[in-house]
Amino acid sequence: MDVVKRPYNSASLEKVSPSLFSGIPMRKRRELGGMLFLLPGFIFIFLFMIFPVFRSLYLSFTEYNFAFDPKPVFVGLDNYRNVFSDRYFLASFKNTVVYSLLFFPSIMLLSLTIALLLNRELRGTGFFRTSVFLPVVVPISLSGIVFQWILNDNFGLMNFVLRDVLPLGFLTQDWLADPNWAMLSIVGVSLWKFLGIEVILFLAGLQAIPKDLYEAAKVDGANSWQSLIHITLPNLKETYIITGIWAIIVSVKVFELPFIMTQGGPGTSTLVLYQYMWNTAFMFYDMGYASAIGFIMGIIILLLAFLNLRINKES
Amino acid sequence: MKKMWILSIVTLLMVLTASVVFAGAQAEAKVESGELTVGAQAWMLEKFKLDDAAKKFMVDHPQINTKVTKVEHADTTSYILQWSSGKTSVDIAIGGSREQAVQYVPRDLVIDFDKGFFDDTLRREDFIPAFLELGNIEGKQYMIPMMGEVMYIVVRKDYMREAGLVDANDKVIPAKTWDELYEYAKKLTKKDGNTITRLGLGIDWGYDFIHYTYLACLQGLNGTIYEKGTNKIDFTSANAKKLVEVWAKLVKDGYSTKDVFADTNAARTNFKSGNVAMHLTAHSRLNEYADLLGKDKISIMPIPGTAQNGSVAFIHGMTIPKVSENQEAAKMFIKERLMDKDYQVWSLEKYGKLPVLSRNFEGVDSPEWQEILAAVQIAKTAPLYKDFAKLQKDMQIEFQNGISGLQPVEVTLANLKKSIDTIDITTGLK
Numbered sequence: 001m002d003v004v005k006r007p008y009n010s011a012s013l014e015k016v017s018p019s020l021f022s023g024i025p026m027r028k029r030r031e032l033g034g035m036l037f038l039l040p041g042f043i044f045i046f047l048f049m050i051f052p053v054f055r056s057l058y059l060s061f062t063e064y065n066f067a068f069d070p071k072p073v074f075v076g077l078d079n080y081r082n083v084f085s086d087r088y089f090l091a092s093f094k095n096t097v098v099y100s101l102l103f104f105p106s107i108m109l110l111s112l113t114i115a116l117l118l119n120r121e122l123r124g125t126g127f128f129r130t131s132v133f134l135p136v137v138v139p140i141s142l143s144g145i146v147f148q149w150i151l152n153d154n155f156g157l158m159n160f161v162l163r164d165v166l167p168l169g170f171l172t173q174d175w176l177a178d179p180n181w182a183m184l185s186i187v188g189v190s191l192w193k194f195l196g197i198e199v200i201l202f203l204a205g206l207q208a209i210p211k212d213l214y215e216a217a218k219v220d221g222a223n224s225w226q227s228l229i230h231i232t233l234p235n236l237k238e239t240y241i242i243t244g245i246w247a248i249i250v251s252v253k254v255f256e257l258p259f260i261m262t263q264g265g266p267g268t269s270t271l272v273l274y275q276y277m278w279n280t281a282f283m284f285y286d287m288g289y290a291s292a293i294g295f296i297m298g299i300i301i302l303l304l305a306f307l308n309l310r311i312n313k314e315s
Numbered sequence: 316m317k318k319m320w321i322l323s324i325v326t327l328l329m330v331l332t333a334s335v336v337f338a339g340a341q342a343e344a345k346v347e348s349g350e351l352t353v354g355a356q357a358w359m360l361e362k363f364k365l366d367d368a369a370k371k372f373m374v375d376h377p378q379i380n381t382k383v384t385k386v387e388h389a390d391t392t393s394y395i396l397q398w399s400s401g402k403t404s405v406d407i408a409i410g411g412s413r414e415q416a417v418q419y420v421p422r423d424l425v426i427d428f429d430k431g432f433f434d435d436t437l438r439r440e441d442f443i444p445a446f447l448e449l450g451n452i453e454g455k456q457y458m459i460p461m462m463g464e465v466m467y468i469v470v471r472k473d474y475m476r477e478a479g480l481v482d483a484n485d486k487v488i489p490a491k492t493w494d495e496l497y498e499y500a501k502k503l504t505k506k507d508g509n510t511i512t513r514l515g516l517g518i519d520w521g522y523d524f525i526h527y528t529y530l531a532c533l534q535g536l537n538g539t540i541y542e543k544g545t546n547k548i549d550f551t552s553a554n555a556k557k558l559v560e561v562w563a564k565l566v567k568d569g570y571s572t573k574d575v576f577a578d579t580n581a582a583r584t585n586f587k588s589g590n591v592a593m594h595l596t597a598h599s600r601l602n603e604y605a606d607l608l609g610k611d612k613i614s615i616m617p618i619p620g621t622a623q624n625g626s627v628a629f630i631h632g633m634t635i636p637k638v639s640e641n642q643e644a645a646k647m648f649i650k651e652r653l654m655d656k657d658y659q660v661w662s663l664e665k666y667g668k669l670p671v672l673s674r675n676f677e678g679v680d681s682p683e684w685q686e687i688l689a690a691v692q693i694a695k696t697a698p699l700y701k702d703f704a705k706l707q708k709d710m711q712i713e714f715q716n717g718i719s720g721l722q723p724v725e726v727t728l729a730n731l732k733k734s735i736d737t738i739d740i741t742t743g744l745k
Binding site: 282 | 391392418419421422509510514521574575577581585588590701704705708711712715716722743
């Protein structure tokens with residue numbers, strides 16, 4: 001039996017339900033149809049993104065302990081004012097900045113270097129690419145627990161290897177309980193965990209650079225170093241923007257690893273903004289203050305991302 | 316006429332009797348059917364035979380389909396959200412102490428056990444007072460204790476023997492003061508060159524235990540946890556200062572370890588691997604360690620001063636949400652199964668979790684348990700502050716700073732004093 005294929009046209013729709021569309025011009029009908037298709041997406045975005053943002057903005061101007069208070073009480077800018085005299089907020093802000101300053105350049109530099117090495121078609125490259133990416137698939141909570149054990153002062157693998165396998169006993173440390181080492185240890189574990197993603201992004205960027213640029217440079221007598229400086233690095237501009245924004249976001253919203261590995265300690269040595277916000281919201285139930293901290297963090301991330309964008313665009 | 320009267324009265328009595336019987340049967344039917352869900356923290360399923368209790372309960376009440384569900388921790392937030400929106404995933408929520416229970420009270424989310432729970436089969440007096448008190452919030456019993464714990468020191472007896480810290484009867488000689496305990500820790504610490512191979516004393520300074528640790532030690536020293544004439548935890552007395560100074564010195568001199576700051580179980584793990592000689596923690600570790608290392612190697616001793624002044628006790632308690640449709644069945648399950656001597660003694664003998672009813676201690680005659688029971692009878696409880704969680708976090712931060720030498724002990728205590736003066740120390744209930 002022959003199947004007659006008819007092209008879609010709105011006239012056929014009109015036949016099916018004339019009352020629904022009659023009197024509406026064709027262009028309007030198309031717009032209406034498009035909007036109907038977009039509606040579920042809009043509802044989702046409104047319910048789960050826009051509404052919560054505005055709700056927490058409102059909460060940030062209130063005092064509200066959701067276990068004890070029947071409803072939020074408006075306190076104006078008090079929460080925002082209190083934030084800047086709160087020593088734990090200031091400590092967590094400082095720690096987040098320190099973490100970011102250590103993490104951001106390290107991950108950018110290391111991942112670019114590794115990507116450059118892995119971009120060569122040599123034997124075993126696939127193995128190394130997989131090895132670098134492997135930590136990314138390990139759940140972050142599991143990584144935290146495992147490294148908490150590895151870095152333990154008394155029974156940890158790290159100190160065991162340094163002391164008993166290598167003759168480097170003088171390097172052993174109380175990695176997570178010593179305030180001078182705790183943050184560095186967390187940065188180290190973060191690099192192990194997140195490096196793979198950045199390497200993949202840089203590799204994608206490197207492979208998008210047209211090969212003929214290198215060939216032309218070679219013809220002009222450029223050596224590898226000159227090709228790197230004058231072709232590779234400038235052509236990765238778009239990649240710097242993506243990897244940069246990603247690294248900034250990861251740095252500023254660091255939470256899981258310090259939360260699992262040190263609970264912010266010793267003292268406040270590894271207490272970061274997200275953890276302080278989490279404590280305030282879900283341990284102290286102080287939703288108003290926690291919302292204010294959240295908005296301050298949001299502003300910081302936006303400013304840094306904007307800065308990164310500007311720097312890369314200008315260069 | 317008279318016959319008519321008699322007939323009428325007899326009929327009336329019959330109707331009344333029938334209605335009472337019918338109502339009773341209806342109430343029984345309400346209790347005897349439906350689903351009962353018991354939510355407990357994962358570790359509890361191992362340390363209390365909850366699954367078995369549910370099965371036995373179903374044998375006794377075949378119409379009540381009873382199941383136990385696991386939760387990762389006493390997640391007060393989820394329960395508040397659930398219960399305040401009129402829903403519940405559990406009929407009994409097991410876990411936490413009254414610091415958790417108090418969060419449910421302002422919104423009237425949990426039942427008051429004073430109404431229709433205690434009777435001749437289970438009276439208030441049957442409970443160990445300190446444990447029952449831990450479920451009491453402003454005179455109302457919102458939580459029933461299931462298992463109890465008390466802060467103590469668990470020791471390696473074989474190491475104590477080596478160090479000459481046992482008497483002629485092979486009993487551990489308790490340290491009477493913190494200076495003495497420091498000396499014990501010094502004696503028990505072993506070094507191989509510059510490497511410490513065994514630590515004298517592990518103290519639970521992690522977030523989960525810091526408040527119990529401090530309060531138990533303070534209670535032992537001062538006979539109270541409060542500042543004189545107030546209901547504020549004491550951070551100003553000479554003994555409070557002395558205590559934190561000894562803690563800092565223990566760490567500085569290498570007789571105690573800071574790794575509990577990061578891994579709250581570090582002292583426990585180190586003790587199990589033979590790297591710690593004494594562990595200041597919840598008494599229940601006694602069984603865990605004895606099972607692993609052998610009974611003859613493990614013993615206990617009170618935290619200095621607590622034998623006279625009492626230590627600090629805490630519970631793993633139970634609440635019933637008001638939105639539960641199976642409140643009567645839940646009460647029955649608690650009374651019939653969870654308070655049952657067999658289960659409670661099993662949990663004591665296997666995992667050291669203390670029975671909460673005095674009568675369940677009958678027949679438990681090991682000297683260690685008798686000592687612990689005596690300690691529980693005079694134990695004190697942590698205060699019930701609305702902002703206790705804030706104070707607990709501050710205690711973790713400040714004590715860790717003080718113990719690590721990041722700030723002087725005076726600053727640590729001054730910061731904590733500031734903290735307790737700032738937070739809300741009422742129960743938060745109007």
